[in-house]
Amino acid sequence: MRYRLPLELELTILEFAAPPLAFDCLHDRVAFLINVSLAHRFFTAWAQERLHDQFLYTYRPRSNEHERLKMRLEAGFGLGYDSRTDLRGGIAADRTPRVLYIDDSVEGDRCARFEVGPVSSETVLFLRYMEIFRDVYDGDFDPHQLVMDQCWASEPSLRQLLLRFHRLETLVLFQVEETLLSMMTALPTTIRRVQILQHDIDIDDDPPAVPNVLSRLDSFTFVWLKSSPDSESEPSASDVSYCDALANLKQTVESTIVAPRCIFKYLQTTKSPEDALADALAELGLAP
Incomplete structure (x- = not known):
């Protein structure tokens, strides 16, 4: 028998796992959310909503x-x-x-x-x-x-x-x-x-x-x-x-x-x- 965490907790974990909404991570974030949306129907609405961010x-x-x-x-x-x-x-x-x-x-x-x-x-x-x-x-x-x-x-x-x-x-x-x-x-x-x-x-x-x-x-x-200063140098x-x-x-x-x-x-x-x-x-x- 498979056990799953409550959906709210799973979504919270995904929120923390997602690459940040920052310019240098933009493509990684989009790819992550696309994969999550395809992983399970429970995650689809959550991931697609964030694809508009x-x-x-x-x-x-x-x-x-x-x-x-x-x-x-x-x-x-x-x-x-x-x-x-x-x-x-x-x-x-x-x-x-x-x-x-x-x-x-x-x-x-x-x-x-x-x-x-x-x-x-x-x-x-x-x-x-x-x-x-x-x-x-x-x-x-x-x-x-x-x-x-x-x-x-x-x-x-x-x-x-x-x-x-x-x-x-x-x-x-x-x-x-x-x-x-x-x-x-x-x-x-x-x-x-x-x-x-x-x-x-x-x-x-x-x-x-x-x-x-x-x-x-x-x-x-x-x-x-x-x-960056030289750590060994004097003030x-x-x-x-x-x-x-x-x-x-x-x-x-x-x-x-x-x-x-x-x-x-x-x-x-x-x-x-x-x-x-x-x-x-x-x-x-x-x-x-």
Whole structure:
């Protein structure tokens, strides 16, 4: 006689066993969920629902690429969405993805005129290696949760683009080409959580005459990405300069931002940039 665990416990085990909802694990996660959906009919609805949690858009240099994307979004995800999961015959319908990645590392600035597809307040919009132009923001691009990985803007600046976000609650900036002070003064009043990861600190700008009042801000974390030190070496002058720079950063940030209930953290790490970013996303609950 065969024994099985309760279905709820089996699904919990599968949830932990699934590859994380992260860009580098995307294909492994999809393959895992497809295999699980075919393993037993009890798992089919659970696995197929999670297959809608990710959507990967890779631009190819074709004249009708954006039209093809819009057709794919409309056919696969739909534009009408409510917060309830609609299961029809065990298949999730009309769901927006939890994470929407736009990776422009292959074709440079080809995504300049991309209008972001269906996102909800629960969707994490993840932009990677993108040169962002004004055209991107002509549509309804006003996310609640945004991750910018090594992005830059030609016109306008990233600061000017942030000023257009009126609903942003969570922001992760990883090695963006903009001065720190400029970005802090552009944070919207809706912001609640900020994570900034940089290899250097650029605070050469003059502090603003009027600080940015962010009454909803709960946490602000700056992570300085350092190269791995020699474990046998003695503390050097550069280590002292790191401490001085972080102290200067703390003073600048907390004089630029007025946030009565915010917890400010200034950290150093010798982890790889990829691991540091993964830790930041996990801390914010943006990646399982």
